[in-house]
Amino acid sequence: MRNALGREIPEVLAGRTLRPYEGAFATTPTGRKASRPQKVVRPGEDKVLASLEAAIEASGLSDGMTISFHHSFRDGDRLVNAVLDACARLGLKDLRLFPTALFPVHEPVIEHIKAGVVSRIEGSMNGPVGAFISQGGRLREPAVLRSHGGRWRAVEAGDVAIDVAFVAAPQADAYGNATGIAGKTPCGPITFSAVDAQYADKTVVVTNDLQPYPVYPFEIQQGWADYVVVIDEIGDPGSIASGTLELTRSPARLRIARLAAAAVKASGYLVDGFSFQGGAGGISLAATMFVGQEMARAGIVGGFAMGGGTKLLVDLLHQGVVRTILDGQAFDLDAIASLRADPQHLIMDPGLYANYDSRGCSTYRLDAAFLGATEVDLDFNVNVNTHSDGQLLHGIGGHQDVAAGAKLTIITVPTLRGRLPVIVDRVTTVTTPGEVIDVIVTERGIAVNPRRQDLRERFASAGLPVREIGEIKKDADRLIRPPSRPVFGDEVIALIEWRDGTAIDVVRKVIGWE
């Protein structure tokens, strides 16, 4: 069947009947949320177990079950590999891995797939595991990719039933209260696990820093936690930046950032109370900086800035340029220090900021957001998941949630990455539909979604270089022979869910080249 974007979607995938994407806000949830089994812990009962193996056995984890993790340590995470190694030692097979995201550090997962310990993955895959699956490494079922909000929704809705949630906790007490912003190796908020911890049949808090009761802030609460395990190493906070926080020095990228900031200024949204998403990644970071400078210059006091938290946002908070930061994850150690010290730097969870099936998201309160893309197309659709060679290499992150919510969603991209065109006729994979993208800013000009004539007029009268997206594409294409195109087979290797749980696209296996 074809969904509303014309993408060919199988009706049934791995036994699951798919709902086709209908539109950014087309669906209305029905029924009631899922729930976990009842349980009681009585006074005097002890939750602390001696090892991961002991916790795995106590949890009742068995073949074919689902285990979950957060990704707040990003490329410094140690827990996913440690738990899978323990599962392998215990002879467990056929597990479904349900992390919020995997990073290059999780390359050992590939060995566990080959050995049959892991047979299914639902979660973002950044790097080698995605490449392995793209290149024919077999999972029993296609991978499922969801946005931050989409994953939260899927757990609440019961689309994914977690058997055991493992929560890497930089600091915890023996009763299971846990935080990510304190301890020996703070990684930033661990609220990505909050839904897992509340809905999993069993929740295991794993810490390397056990402190006297009570640990606060309790991003993870005692009432959700079944067991507590203390191990030596859960992650390396030195890697949370994952290389996305360098302010770009490239003149072309700086030009894009300046144009994006100028577009915000011209949009009419940049007034007192202005609230925005400050992204990571070179261009977004620079654009955020330029907007901050403009606000300081013009004496505009912003509302809230949404993280991933960075030193840049923290500086804006301390300068009084924004009133509040809402943070679901930390991208550097400055953000973590600020979360501890500044009462206006607030921890949020993905349910608060991004969940479609809820009574309102923080992203709906955003005026503007800067987001990236691997590809964009003439209909303003955005791909962040696959490369032009069809390889599945990145997760969705909060892309869909932010783009759907912000009044002004700006995609900042260069037109060419080496010989690779970024503006294409039709994206390899749709992550985020053009319906929710307002503006694409490139070094060759600004393309405005035809739905936003108001912005087009404002930009033009501010002297911004507004152009048709097709014209920008033509300029870039003149400099390169078009790249060869992959030929996709029928086999689906991954499902891309829109944030409401509908199928916005699938990734098929590459079987050859045109």
Next chain:
Amino acid sequence: MSAQATAGSLNKGDCLVGVTDIEAPSLDVKADHVELFGAGIAAVVSETLERLGVHMALRVEDQGALDYVIAARVEAAVRSARPRVPAIRPAVERESGLHDRIRRTRLYAPGNNPRLLVGIELHGADCILLDLEDSVPPAEKPSARVLVKHLLAAVEFSEAWVRINPLGAGGEEDLAEVLLGRPHGVCLPKAERADDVRALSEALARLETAAGIEPGATLVLPILESGKGVLHAEEIAGADPRVAGIAFGAEDFTRDLGARRTRDALLWARSHVAAAAAAARVQASDTVYADVEDEAGLIAEATEARDLGFSGKGVINPRQIGPVHRVFSPSEEEITQAERIVAAAAAAQAQGSGAVALDGKMVDRPVLERAQRILRLAERLGKETWR
């Protein structure tokens, strides 16, 4: 790579092309994501070989080079292996250079560095100066000429200049190659006498005729960067109708004099260059400011140059364009005042009065002419407010 001749590099945005055998044609392409890019690269290579009229074995290691870069590297490698192969003559449509274009900034770009050349035309500089002189090491000059030619042919520039090497030191070879790409103008470094400019003009005339370019279409910008050059500013500025302006080069000038680069040390030279330009009715362009991080210093030096009568300045990084443009563009206040002066003059003329007064002060002729010039400049610059 074992090869008889190579061109290019393994830097980002470049490719390294080697001629491995001039007898047996073959092509070996190495690239990241060769499935995506291999066929496109091969197509560029074979088309380039066809234009050169040769068949030989090549090896290409790509680092994300655009088509014109690949073509340039192939041509340079082939001609290095077989020097008698004639140069490619790309088809280029270009308007002739205009003497009085606005040139608040001329952005220098090193002629052999594809990473820094890609998109150089997008930053809004009034003109681009593709450099074959100081920023290109001697061994790379042959391939840099070819690269600049292909860049000129591939990209639309609002105005593109090439800084050649001095005549007698590679300048003739530079001209023969880059004129095939039809730059708007040629920048002559270390100009010291009117004859230097005339020699360049004659060489240009020969090459223009050979290339089917309208004679005189190519402009000249001599750079005065020695004691001799500055002293002879007047004869250089008036040496030839091709001269659109003269530029001052402070680094070489202070080195030549054994002077330090202070405001005072440069004051006479800059004033002299500005006056010589005015005498010949050509533009005066100021030296570059080397410290990219120091925006305040850049603005101060540009402001001095403007006050001395210069109409623009060299820049070495796109970040310098915005500040320099602001200095050399009339401000809102200047435009408003100029409009008032012109209106007062028109009113006086309507009343048949010879004397123009505004705010109780006489407006004499130079003041009126300056106001008219500001309004003309403002109109030509149009709206460029987003920066």
